[in-house]
Amino acid sequence: MNYTPDKIRNIAIVGHQGSGKTSLVESLAFKSGLIKEKGSIEKKNTLSDYLPDEKKKLSSISSSIIPIYHNEYKLNLIDLPGNDDFIFETIGLTRLVKGAILVIDATKGVQIGTIKNFNLLKKRGVPMLIYVSKMDKENVDFTKLLTEIEEKLDAQKCVPFSYPIGRKENFDGYVNVVELKASKYNGVDCVDDVIYEDKRQLIFNLYNRLCEAVATSDDAMLEKFFSGQQLTNQEIKTGLRKGVLDGELYPILVGAAIKDIGTKTLLDMLVDFMPSPLDLKPIQAIDDKGNEVDVKTDINSPTSLQIFKNSYSSYQGLVSVFKVQSGTIKLGDELICPNNNQTYKITSLFNIQGEKLTPTDQISAGDIGATNRLEGIKLSYSLSSKDKVLKFKEVKYPTPTYFKGVILDSKKDLDKLFPAVEKLMLENPTIGIKKEDTTNQILIGGLNTTHLNYILEKLKNEYQINFKLEDVKISYRETITKSAQAEGRYIKQSGGSGYYGVVMMEFSPSDKTEFVTSVFGGHVSKGYFPAVEKGFLEALNEGGLIGAKVINVKADLKDGKEHSVDSNEMAFKNAAILAFREAYMKCEPILLEPYDRLVVNVTNEYLGNVLSDLTKRRARILSTDEGQDNSLDVVAIVPEAEIQEYANEIKSITKGTGYFNLQFESYEKVPEAIASKIIQEHKAAK
Secondary structure, rough: OOOOOOHHHEEEEEOOOOHHHHHHHHHHHHHHHOOOOOOOOOOOOOOOOHHHHHHOOOOOOOEEEEEEEEEOOOEEEOOOOOHHHHHHHHHHHHOOOOOEEEEEEEEOOOOOOHHHHHHHHHOOOOOEEEEEEEEOOOOOOHHOOOOOOOOHOOOEEEEEEEEEEOOOOOOOEEOOOOOOOOEOOOOOOOEOOOOHHHHHHHHHHHHHHHHHHHOOHHHHHHHHOOOOOOHHHHHHHHHHHHHHOOOOOEEEOOOOOEOOOOHHHHHHHHHHHHHOOOHOOOEEEOOOOOEEEOOOOOOOOOOOEEEEEEEEOOOEEEEEEEEEEEEEOOOOOOEEEEEOOOEEEEOOOOEEEEOEEEEEEEEEEOOOEEEEEEOOOOOOEEEEEOOHHHHHHHOOOOOEEEEEEEEOHHHHHHHHHHHHHHHHHOOOOOOOOEEEOOOOOEEEEEOHHHHHHHHHHHHHHOOOOOOEEEEOOOOOOOEEEEEEEEEEEEEEEOOOOOOEEEEEEEEEEEEOOEEEEEEOOOOHHHHHHHHHHHHHHHHHOOOOOOOOEOOOOEEEEEEEEEEOOOOOHHHHHHHHHHHHHHHHHHHHHHEEEEEEEEEEEEHHHHHHHHHHHHHHOOOOOOEEEOOOOEEEEEEHHHHEHHHOHHHHHHHHHHOOOEEEEEEEEEEEOOOHHHHHHHHHHHHOOO
């Protein structure tokens, strides 16, 4: 069935790892009638966690889309992994999906992952419901938990839309505060009940708080409220919906997914308070003329969509999951991708339910679907009608920050490595691979040790690539600090034609590598100048300190000699190499090391720890700027050698709250004591 945008709700389910997201999806699917029997994480048969690695680890490592149907509405639930190693999925999805359930484990309260997800949703303007799971567990103090939610998230906007009730210490059920209806768990299901006497005043106080929040959004209702008139149920729902969509209210709901307590109320509230695609502001795009345009969720407009998930399977190939931003995508459509200027014919279309792909012939604006075998399509790429080419803003995903060198067991393994990693990068943009020419290392990168280990396991198990690991070798450089001249003589004559090339060259420090000539008198023909330059550039590949590349040297060919018969390009090339080697140590060379620009996002609580740690790493602190959501961005220039394990260590320093991005900045002089040690180690290894 093809749903119109007003009947669709796209809802991301986020939270700290292990908070109960997957169990909640099972309960929602069961209560909506999608499945006849719930699966469980322990039995490894849930709709969401279907990957072999997820069953093995008993934890989500990839997003899964589970559409459920409730009261003629289609609710696309997207279960997102709570593990920070896969945060790129949440970053990409919350650009497209503007509705979310933030799950909190009642037994553990507001955790680091809770705060991170809340701040991301708030930053992206995503309306959310806060669902407190596992309320049936022992020693849950909801009053204390509510205070913690208000203090750590947003005191004024986090408002209970449901409230737990119970006899003694048990969680018997809850009250729907919006409708003032109580539900009690009878051991099998939830049935209507009365609001307990000892909770009645509390519930009515919460109800009045909701009514006041509604009234303040409209002058007429505000006057009605303060005159003592009762707001109608429809007025309350309409006002609350507006408050949620505007980000002025974050409803708090309670439940126990394993027992399906609170699930029916949650389903109703997803329809009532989460946005349909029609509620969203137009999304901005760039047309084929470079103009910025607004794209509305309209099934009658030209087709446009954006990819937010890729996955490979041996049977389906590359499966690309997308959200239709406008129009309707149909089988047989030819769409253009402005990101790579390729045209793709849509030969397959699917509705998604976990790992199950069901063929369909069309998917309309606001909905989510999948297609396959669109080779070269990366995450956040756009596809659109040729009649109106649209390119949506690409997502800036975290870059790999933790690398290890890989030593392949055979050439066969080497041949398989790069294509395999490229496939993984289509699924996960936080993976990286590069070849370092200076150290001759192949480096594979991820976000930290656990993330990188996950990648390496996939390469071994799924792609049958065998390798060993080694630490990253720092890509040092050498340069000179003084000018010096030297003669290079390459003369070989043994009968017949030989080699004859003599050059006099001066080598000087410079801010770039360059070759000039100041030869007078025609002692060296201009035709040999390129050969001399070629020899000079080749000589730079191996410096005399540790064999590293030499940079920022100016070479001046000042004079030379040639032979009418034996001179040739090879002779002058080799003469230049000899001249450079002769002059090099006279130029007082030094060792350079790579420095990276590091931007560390940290809360004020851990700022001192981060600054102190960076100072120990020989960093230069450039600034401490205000970041997003009361955080700070520490900008520093730091030697690459000092941050090889920083991706793991920052978690310890900030108790899991900090993260960073980095990019290469420049090469700078290695301190003499450290340089001396590096040079000695190089000599000992030869």
